[in-house]
Structures are given as structure tokens and as C-alpha cells.
Amino acid sequence: MTGRAPQTLQINLGDRSYPIVIGAGLLDDADVVTGHVTARDVLVVTNETVGPLYAARLLAGLAGKRVRTLELPDGEQYKTLAVLERVFDALIEARLNRDACVVALGGGVVGDMAGFAAACYQRGVDFVQVPTTLLAQVDSAVGGKTGVNHPGGKNLIGAFHQPRAVLSDLGTLRTLPPRELRAGLAEVIKYGLVDAADFLAWIEANVEPLLALDMDALAYAVRRSCEIKARIVAADEREHGQRALLNLGHTFGHAIETAAGYGEWLHGEAVALGMLLAADLSQRLGYIGTTDVARVRELLRRAELPTTAPAIGAALALDLMGMDKKVLQGRIRLVLLRQLGAGIVTGDYPAEALQATLRSHFEVAA
Amino acid sequence: MTGRAPQTLQINLGDRSYPIVIGAGLLDDADVVTGHVTARDVLVVTNETVGPLYAARLLAGLAGKRVRTLELPDGEQYKTLAVLERVFDALIEARLNRDACVVALGGGVVGDMAGFAAACYQRGVDFVQVPTTLLAQVDSAVGGKTGVNHPGGKNLIGAFHQPRAVLSDLGTLRTLPPRELRAGLAEVIKYGLVDAADFLAWIEANVEPLLALDMDALAYAVRRSCEIKARIVAADEREHGQRALLNLGHTFGHAIETAAGYGEWLHGEAVALGMLLAADLSQRLGYIGTTDVARVRELLRRAELPTTAPAIGAALALDLMGMDKKVLQGRIRLVLLRQLGAGIVTGDYPAEALQATLRSHFEVAA
Numbered sequence: 213m214t215g216r217a218p219q220t221l222q223i224n225l226g227d228r229s230y231p232i233v234i235g236a237g238l239l240d241d242a243d244v245v246t247g248h249v250t251a252r253d254v255l256v257v258t259n260e261t262v263g264p265l266y267a268a269r270l271l272a273g274l275a276g277k278r279v280r281t282l283e284l285p286d287g288e289q290y291k292t293l294a295v296l297e298r299v300f301d302a303l304i305e306a307r308l309n310r311d312a313c314v315v316a317l318g319g320g321v322v323g324d325m326a327g328f329a330a331a332c333y334q335r336g337v338d339f340v341q342v343p344t345t346l347l348a349q350v351d352s353a354v355g356g357k358t359g360v361n362h363p364g365g366k367n368l369i370g371a372f373h374q375p376r377a378v379l380s381d382l383g384t385l386r387t388l389p390p391r392e393l394r395a396g397l398a399e400v401i402k403y404g405l406v407d408a409a410d411f412l413a414w415i416e417a418n419v420e421p422l423l424a425l426d427m428d429a430l431a432y433a434v435r436r437s438c439e440i441k442a443r444i445v446a447a448d449e450r451e452h453g454q455r456a457l458l459n460l461g462h463t464f465g466h467a468i469e470t471a472a473g474y475g476e477w478l479h480g481e482a483v484a485l486g487m488l489l490a491a492d493l494s495q496r497l498g499y500i501g502t503t504d505v506a507r508v509r510e511l512l513r514r515a516e517l518p519t520t521a522p523a524i525g526a527a528l529a530l531d532l533m534g535m536d537k538k539v540l541q542g543r544i545r546l547v548l549l550r551q552l553g554a555g556i557v558t559g560d561y562p563a564e565a566l567q568a569t570l571r572s573h574f575e576v577a578a
Numbered sequence: 579m580t581g582r583a584p585q586t587l588q589i590n591l592g593d594r595s596y597p598i599v600i601g602a603g604l605l606d607d608a609d610v611v612t613g614h615v616t617a618r619d620v621l622v623v624t625n626e627t628v629g630p631l632y633a634a635r636l637l638a639g640l641a642g643k644r645v646r647t648l649e650l651p652d653g654e655q656y657k658t659l660a661v662l663e664r665v666f667d668a669l670i671e672a673r674l675n676r677d678a679c680v681v682a683l684g685g686g687v688v689g690d691m692a693g694f695a696a697a698c699y700q701r702g703v704d705f706v707q708v709p710t711t712l713l714a715q716v717d718s719a720v721g722g723k724t725g726v727n728h729p730g731g732k733n734l735i736g737a738f739h740q741p742r743a744v745l746s747d748l749g750t751l752r753t754l755p756p757r758e759l760r761a762g763l764a765e766v767i768k769y770g771l772v773d774a775a776d777f778l779a780w781i782e783a784n785v786e787p788l789l790a791l792d793m794d795a796l797a798y799a800v801r802r803s804c805e806i807k808a809r810i811v812a813a814d815e816r817e818h819g820q821r822a823l824l825n826l827g828h829t830f831g832h833a834i835e836t837a838a839g840y841g842e843w844l845h846g847e848a849v850a851l852g853m854l855l856a857a858d859l860s861q862r863l864g865y866i867g868t869t870d871v872a873r874v875r876e877l878l879r880r881a882e883l884p885t886t887a888p889a890i891g892a893a894l895a896l897d898l899m900g901m902d903k904k905v906l907q908g909r910i911r912l913v914l915l916r917q918l919g920a921g922i923v924t925g926d927y928p929a930e931a932l933q934a935t936l937r938s939h940f941e942v943a944a
Contacts, residue, residue, distance in 0.1 A: 304730035335736045364670035
């Protein structure tokens with residue numbers, strides 16, 4: 213599929229609108245790269261895993277510009293203020309000014325940190341996302357959320373800062389570890405569950421081609437995912453309302469990630485399990501049936517995603533959920549499923565139902 | 579003047595509009611305080627100097643809310659990412675959520691850091707400025723610029739984040755060290771030089787009452803300064819154009835502060851000298867006359883502000899200016915004076931003229 217023309221989607225956010233370009237082999241297309249990275253001074257932020265694989269190819273397309281490259285350590289556990297400081301150091305050492313552009317080449321961690329550095333450096337410079345993981349291509353690179361973790365919780369420190377462009381080269385997924393591909397697939401499943409029953413059915417029919425890196429299937433999955441996210445973000449950039457739908461599974465998932473220690477569970481894995489818990493609670497509230505919950509569980513199983521929680525206990529899980537950003541006035545608002553393909557954001561549920569869901573998943577079996 | 583009713587100015591920035599309340603004794607007016615700090619959960623960020631003087635009075639007005647107080651060390655040298663992390667730690671320890679409000683009680687350093695923490699915490703929570711220095715009341719608390727320094731330059735890491743309100747209690751200026759009062763006066767003079775010849779003349783006629791803490795004179799100076807800043811910020815919130823006028827003296831001043839080490843020169847002192855250098859360069863370009871430069875020097879002298887630069891050499895000064903945020907495409911754009919009371923932002927001047935200004939001020943006399 214490498215020869216196929218890339219597709220372009222537009223995110224509509226007024227003067228912060230930007231394109232998402234999706235295709236196999238984009239990295240080697242200098243016209244695409246320089247068409248979107250227009251600054252003369254560029255800092256490419258990548259990591260020690262992705263850099264050796266793709267930085268040289270990206271840099272070839274940036275020939276003629278002043279380009280520096282910074283390699284960060286690889287892993288969610290490095291998404292910290294301390295590591296962020298290295299990005300600032302690199303920007304300042306290179307004496308980059310307000311016209312510079314930061315390019316994030318890597319997965320969600322690289323994109324979140326490079327984007328947050330771009331948001332803060334000189335109170336905001338341009339940045340371009342070149343996501344190389346499925347999770348970043350369908351989710352974290354799109355929508356402008358940037359930030360770092362704190363020992364007290366994920367993504368607690370950050371900014372909304374929209375990229376100038378997102379360049380998603382599907383070819384980079386060929387070197388992605390299968391576990392990370394599956395974690396990205398969790399977010400694809402999320403879009404189906406929360407917004408599009410037809411897309412959910414398409415995913416159910418295409419799990420195996422997606423896991424086998426069929427480029428046609430991936431192109432469709434990435435495009436549909438970005439379309440859904442783009443529409444929701446355009447309507448609610450700063451998450452005052454429906455953007456919270458995109459957090460399906462995330463409140464439960466954050467608790468799992470925090471309890472396990474960053475880096476133990478992949479974000480997408482925690483979200484997958486979190487979606488199953490959201491389905492469980494939705495069923496306890498009578499929104500969906502037990503067969504719907506089973507359908508979610510079966511899809512996750514086929515996608516080789518976790519369906520069993522760590523035995524951290526319901527009390528700790530609840531405590532860790534309480535620190536989440538989506539808490540309003542002490543109430544835990546959650547994304548639940550009114551049906552498969554239609555999410556709702558609500559704090560209107562009995563605490564007992566939530567407790568029952570947590571107990572049924574987080575307690576050690578007797 | 580304590581009994582006089584406070585004055586309120588409005589900053590017009592669409593859905594980010596906010597009031598500036600100016601008056602002596604505001605801190606003790608619980609109606610004013612709770613009228614603007616409406617959140618239930620509050621983190622008051624102050625420093626070890628201001629906290630013991632005023633925190634208890636502010637907290638009395640916040641009775642009934644859940645309030646934590648964090649005291650930072652006092653001084654520009656602590657305006658760093660490392661100290662900022664303490665603010666994040668306090669927010670997270672207190673488990674504050676998106677509805678919380680950060681209140682900055684102190685001068686420019688406290689306001690910049692508390693504001694930046696509020697900008698980043700959970701990607702943005704409310705904050706209220708309670709400035710207790712003249713510089714903060716007329717400048718840094720107004721306009722939404724927040725951030726921290728980096729060893730490579732001042733304010734290189736930050737965000738635009740507007741406060742919900744600015745509460746300027748003129749009574750707090752009674753405990754301000756005279757040197758800091760004078761530093762604040764430098765920014766008041768800046769507004770006159772850059773935007774308002776009539777205000778400049780008023781300042782010339784009122785330097786002594788201002789230095790003697792005459793509350794009527796201070797109220798007028800703070801109000802006029804905020805009016806000028808509010809108008810310019812409303813027209814250009816993110817400094818794409820005329821907001822840069824407010825940086826008169828700052829590019830030169832940043833070089834002085836960086837060379838001397840943070841904390842050696844007060845910001846306002848460096849700006850004062852920077853304004854004199856800007857006047858010098860404006861005269862070399864034929865915009866203003868030597869009598870105008872002498873008039874600026876005389877006003878600074880009467881305000882007991884520095885008029886002599888440290889002998890760091892013209893080369894280092896230029897180098898340090900080159901790292902400034904106001905650099906565009908390698909050109910050093912400067913704020914100059916077309917006449918006293920009318921600034922311009924320009925990169926259109928011969929490099930030789932800038933060099934001559936730097937040599938005449940930064941070289942050791944033979």
C-alpha cells in the first residue's frame with residue numbers, strides 16, 4: 213500500500229485548525245514533511261527506540277533547515293517534569309526562538325512531552341506531531357492535550373496546545389511491538405464503543421487484519437478514529453462537555469496505571485480493562501445487557517487485551533480514581549455506555565453500583 | 579485613604595475578561611475577597627516574607643472554604659521549575675481538582691509561579707492575583723503572562739493564563755522595601771514613556787508623593803498604569819503586535835539581569851536602565867533629542883533608579899540580548915521611542931547604532 217496517496221483530514225478549531233495526514237511512507241515524502249514543517253529552526257524530539265529507526269529518514273526530508281535532534285529515554289515512567297527539563301535545555305542550548313518548530317517523532321509519551329515543551333517554551337511555539345504508534349496516531353497526537361505525569365497521578369501537569377499538523381506514517385507501525393499495537397487498538401475500540409456502532413461492528417470483523425498490519429485496514433481504522441475524535445474535539449476543545457466521552461475507560465484505567473506504577477501497564481491496556489469496567493457498571497445501571505458486556509469482553513480478548521484487573525482492592529482503586537482530573541466537586545463523573553456505540557458522561561449513579569463494579573474486579577478471589 | 583471605596587477596572591478579553599480592584603484595605607474586605615475567590619477549594623501561594631504579614635488577613639476573608647497555604651522562598655532566584663514543582667506537589671497533596679482556585683499573594687515572582695502552576699495543573703484551573711508589590715500591581719499581575727526562569731534566560735518557560743480577578747490592596751505597599759517600591763515605579767514610568775505623555779508629566783510632578791506612599795498618588799498611578807496595560811493587552815493578548823510595546827527596556831534589562839545573576843538586580847531596576855538605553859538608541863536614530871534622553875535620565879535619578887550599567891562589555895550584552903523571546907528570525911526587535919509618550923517596536927535600525935549604545939553603557943571606562 214506504500215504507493216497509495218495519503219489521505220488528509222482537517223481538524224476545525226478556528227485559527228488553530230490543522231490537517232492530519234495519514235498514509236504509508238509519509239516520512240520519506242519530503243514534500244509532505246516540508247509542507248507542514250515550515251520553520252527554519254527545528255527541534256526533533258524522539259526517543260532512544262524510535263530515533264535510530266526513523267530520525268534519519270525524517271531529517272532527510274528537512275534538509276536545508278537548522279535541525280537538532282533530542283533523544284529521550286523510552287517509557288511512560290520518563291514522562292516527568294525532570295525529563296521535560298531536558299527538552300527546555302535543548303531548546304535553549306540551540307537558542308531557538310519563537311519562530312522555531314518542535315517536531316515530536318514517536319509515541320504518546322514523546323508527543324505529550326514535546327507538545328507540552330512547545331506549549332511552554334517562550335509561552336508557545338509551533339509543533340508538529342509525527343506519531344509512530346497506533347495509540348498516538350488514533351488518539352494522543354490528535355486534539356492538543358499535552359503534559360507530563362506526577363507521582364500523584366497521570367497527566368496532572370499539562371496544557372492544551374494544538375499541533376500545526378499531524379503526519380501519521382502507517383509504515384512505522386511495522387516496527388511497533390505487537391503489545392503496543394494491541395494497546396493502540398484499545399483506543400480504536402473506544403471510538404466504536406462510545407460513538408459509532410457501525411465502526412464497532414467493522415472492528416469486530418477486522419480484528420485479525422488489524423493485528424496482522426493490513427495497511428488498508430489500518431488506514432480505515434486510523435481515519436475513522438481521527439474523524440470521530442476531530443468532530444468531538446472541534447465541538448469541545450477544552451473538555452467542558454462532550455469531549456469527556458473520549459475518556460471512556462480512562463478513569464478506571466488511570467487508577468490501574470497509578471497502582472501498578474507507570475510503565476507496568478501500557479496506557480491502552482489499562483484503558484481496555486477500564487472500558488470493560490465501564491461496561492460492567494453500565495450493565496449494573498440497566499443501560500446495557502449482560503450480552504453487551506460479554507461482547508465487549510470478547511472483542512478485547514480477540515484483540516489480546518487484558519480483561520482481568522490487578523488485585524489492588526476496591527478501596528485503593530476508588531481512592532486512586534478520586535484523584536483523577538475528571539472529578540468535579542468531589543463527585544466522580546464517569547463515561548458510561550447507554551448502548552454499545554453511544555457513551556454518556558454522568559455522575560448520576562449510586563455509589564453502591566460503582567463499589568460493586570470495583571469489588572467484582574479489583575478484589576482477590578476468595 | 580483606607581476608607582475610600584475601591585475602584586474597579588475591567589480587562590476585556592471575551593470569556594477571559596476579569597476585573598482589577600484597586601484600593602487600600604481590600605485584604606480585610608471579606609466581601610471583596612469572597613466575591614472574587616468563589617471556589618470552595620483554595621491554595622494560597624505566597625512567600626516567606628509576605629505570608630507572615632498578610633496571609634492570616636486574607637485567610638480570615640476566606641473563612642468557610644477549604645484553604646491551604648504554601649510559602650515559597652522569597653526572590654527571583656527561586657523562580658525555577660524546581661520550585662514550581664512544590665506548587666504542583668501542594669495542589670496534588672491537597673487533592674485539589676479542576677474547580678479549585680489558586681490565589682497568588684505576593685509580588686511578581688509569586689504571581690508568575692502561582693499563575694503558571696494554575697495554567698498547567700490539570701491543564702488549567704482558576705487563579706486570582708493578590709499583588710503586594712507596586713511592580714506586580716501595575717504590571718506582572720495584569721495581562722496573563724506567567725512562567726519561570728531558566729539558567730539560559732528569564733521567563734523562557736511559561737504560559738498565557740488570565741486570572742479571574744486582580745485584587746490590589748495599596749495598603750500592602752506600606753511594608754514594601756523602598757528599593758522595591760522604586761523598582762515598581764520604573765514600570766509606571768514605562769507606561770508614561772511608551773503610551774501617554776500626559777501621564778509621564780504627571781509622574782514627573784508626583785515622584786516624591788509616590789515615593790512617600792501617598793495613597794491618592796498611588797491609586798492614580800496604579801489605575802492609569804493598569805488602564806494602559808489593559809487596553810494594550812485587550813488588543814493583542816498573545817503579543818503578536820503592539821503588546822510588545824510593554825517590553826520597553828526589557829530586552830536590554832533581561833541581558834543585565836542574566837549577566838548579573840538573578841536576584842542581584844531587581845527586575846524594575848534593570849528595566850529602568852534598559853529604558854535609558856532604549857532612549858539612547860532612539861536618540862542615535864534621530865527619533866528623540868538629547869534633551870529628551872536627559873529628561874528620562876533625570877526622572878530615573880529622582881526615582882532613585884539606576885542609570886549606570888554593569889561593565890559586562892558590549893559583546894556579552896548583545897549575546898544575552900540575542901537569547902531574548904523578542905527575537906524574530908535572528909533579528910533583535912526592540913521597543914524604541916519615537917517621542918516621549920510614544921513607543922514603537924522595530925527591528926529596522928543599523929546594527930552599528932545598537933553597538934554604539936551598548937558600548938557607551940556596558941564598557942568599562944578607560
